[in-house]
Every structure is written in structure tokens, then in C-alpha cells.
Amino acid sequence: MLVLGIESSCDETAAAVVADGERILSNVVASQILTHERFGGVVPELASREHLRRIGPVIDEACARAGVSLADVDALAVTEGPGLIGSLLVGVVYAKALAEALAKPVVGVNHLEGHIHAVMLENKIARAANPEIEIAEFPNVTLVVSGGHTVLYRVEADQGDDGTAHRPQFRYTRLGQTRDDAAGEAFDKVAKLLALGYPGGPVIDRLSTHGNPDAVDFGRVRMKGNPLDFSFSGLKTAVLYRVRGTALEREAEDRRQWQHDLRREGKRPAADELRTHCSQETLDLIASFQSTVVNDLVERSLVAAESEAVSSVFVSGGVACNSLLRLRAVEAARVQGLGCFFPSLALATDNAAMIAAAGFFKLAAGQRADVTLTAHASFPLGVESGARDVHVQNPNG
Ligand code: KG4
Ligand code: ZN
Secondary structure, X not given: OEEEEEEOOOOEEEEEEEEOOOEEEEXXXXXXXXXXXXXXXXXXHHHHHHHHHHXXXXXXXXXXXXXXXXHHOOEEEEEEEOOOHHHHHHHHHHHHHHHHHHOOOEEEEEHHHHHHHHHHHHHHHHHHHOOOOOOOOOOEEEEEEOOOOEEEEEEEEEOOOOOOOOOOEEEEEEEEEEOOOOHHHHHHHHHHHOOOOOOXXXXXXXXXXXXXXXXXXXXXXXXXXXXXXXXXXXXXXXXXXXXXXXXXXHHHHHHHHHHHHHHHOOOOOOHHHHHHOOOHHHHHHHHHHHHHHHHHHHHHHHHHHHHHOOOEEEEEOHHHHOXXXXXXXXXXXXXXXXXXXXXXXXXXXXXXXXXXXXXXXXXXXXXXXXXXXOOOOOOOOOEEOOOOOOOOOOOOX
């Protein structure tokens, strides 16, 4: 089954053609970074306009690269939420119109479910090339960590009666989530405060290799209540207090001006050049910030895996690109005897192949959206663990 996936929930316009939920024939992503970077964040109105401008060409490109025409596609899958409402609407309306014109079925996919499926898709691709690679199994604990979300799920796969005729259907239980900022949002806001560019995650990741992660002791993130919840706004404020009114603030101002001047000449700072505009104190500060976020993500994910008695952890979403997170999660999981699975960088950030892969299982189970399919800015995935007793030690002691 050839599925055309369409994703437009935030600032990437993406389309992909995926065969049988496991082979990527094309995966096209048109990034809007150049549109939003001067604002240090996504401007919703500009995002919608960019999606509108690009969605047609991006879908054409996805078909061309896959070597198929729209008529060859068997079905469509589109992100219906959560995300920016104007951005989502462009994808949903386009997908519905296309499905209607082509007389093909369409299903709506939760963006977070897409991120979870990116891990399985990656594992299937890797195993097709090398069957020795460990299989990504269920049930597992999945951390979805991006610019908009930081959520821990328990993910289960129901095989159906005969295990073959019925494609597995997935069940998601929310174990914990951020109470304020998403981890990626904290990276982006700290980068904005320090005038390091947008999006902040990749820049802080690169620059942190030149800083000392133990230079600043931010302590651990402490919260009452569910130990599987996250909170990053306090840490972001702690960074702000270390910058405000100090030499670091003046240094950031100089960097802002330098980048502003470069942009006026139509140039962007190269990574190495940016580093030469950062003092060692700034590099140490961001390395310490990154290390604190990563330790918190890893620790709570492993506490969740232990309390859920699963044997593997999946990590997905834009922040799953973070090199320190990859290192520390794999190492900590190994020590605890758990499997640890990440998508490739291209499948970790927003893309439409993950939407096509998640949509495939819904389509294979006979699900079809009707004309009422619409966009949802807020669209929680799965059920709250709620009354389920989670007997865990608070990781913060
Ligand atoms: O999944 P994604 O593409 O979009 C959302 O669904 O939000 O994630 C984008 C987020 C941004 O906040 C970006 O700064 C962050 O992922 N990100 C990273 C890295 N690469 C992207 N954060 C930390 N380290 C990275 N290497
Ligand atoms: Zn995302």
C-alpha cells in the first residue's frame, strides 16, 4: 500500500511516499527556518502563508522523487493535530481535497503518534539492511521530546486475533508530561536570550561541545506530584538570572548586532564563526544547561521504564537529535539492561514519512476519515495513566 503522508503542524511543510508503512520512497521537508529566524521563533501567520505557498510543490516533489504519480498512491495520511491551527488547516484541507479529487481514502494522524512511529520506521529500515539489528519491541516507554512537546508514553501493540491478517493497533498511555515549557522550547528560548540563533537546539548542541557541562550547577529539577512529569521553565529562568545585568548580557547584545548586520548583507553566521563570538563563560553556561536538561530527560524516562516493567525505551522528536541525549540515554539504558531506540536525525524532526507510517496502520485496519476531518490545535494522544498506581521513587529524591 502506497501512502502519501502530509505534515504541516508547525514550521515545516512536508510530504512523503511510504510503502507498506516500512519503506520510504521519498521524504521531502521544506523548512521555514529562514522565514522565522529573525524573530527567534515561529510566527504563526507567516507559517500558514508559507505552508500555503509550498504545499503543492512539496507534494509534487515527493511524488517525483518516489517515481510515482498521484494516481498511483493508494491512500493519504495527514497530521490533524496538535499544532498551530492555521498551519494544520492547510495540510488537512489540502489532503481532503486531494483525496476527494482522486477518490482515495484519507486518515488523520496525531502528530505525536507520528513521532512514535518514526522510531519503528527507522528500526524496520535498519533491519531490512541488517537483520542482526535488535528489534524495537512492545510494550515500551517512549519519550516524545520536541519544540512543542515533552511527554512520556507507555506504548503497546495489540496483534489482533491471528497476528497476521490484522495489522497491530497501538495503545498509548500518558505517563507524564511537561507542566510548562517543552524541552526544545527551553533550548530555543535560552538560545534566543543569548542571541545564538534559531532554532536553538542544534546550535546549543554544537556549541556545547566546547563548554564544560559541570561549570554551572543548576541542581536537579524538583517538583511535587507525578515524578514522570517534567518542568523546564525554572531552569530557563535560572539561566536568565545568570545572564541579566552581567557581561554575558552585553556579549549577547554584541552577538545580536553582529548577526543583524550579517543578515542585512544577506549572510548567515557559520557555526565556527559563531563560536568565536562566544566567551568561554557563555559556552560553559549552555553546556551546563544542556547537560541538566538531558540528565532530567534520561532519568525520568528510565524511571518510567522501570515502573512500567518494559525492556526498551524509544526517544523521538526534534530534541532526539541532541548528541548528548543520544549518548547518555543509550549508556544509561545499557546499564539498566534496556534497549534504547532513536530515529535517524531526518526522522526525529518533523517529517511526513512518520505520518504516512502511522497512517498506514490505521488504513490497514480499515479506518477512513470522512468530510468532517479537521484540524485540532490541542489534540492529546492516548489516555492519561490516571488512577493507575505508579509506584516509583521520586527521581529527585
Ligand atoms: O519535532 P520538531 O521538529 O518539531 C516539533 O514538533 O516541535 O522539534 C523541533 C525542536 C526545536 O525546539 C529544536 O530546537 C529542537 O527540536 N532540536 C534540538 C536539536 N535539534 C532540534 N534540540 C536539542 N538538540 C538538538 N540537536
Ligand atoms: Zn514534531
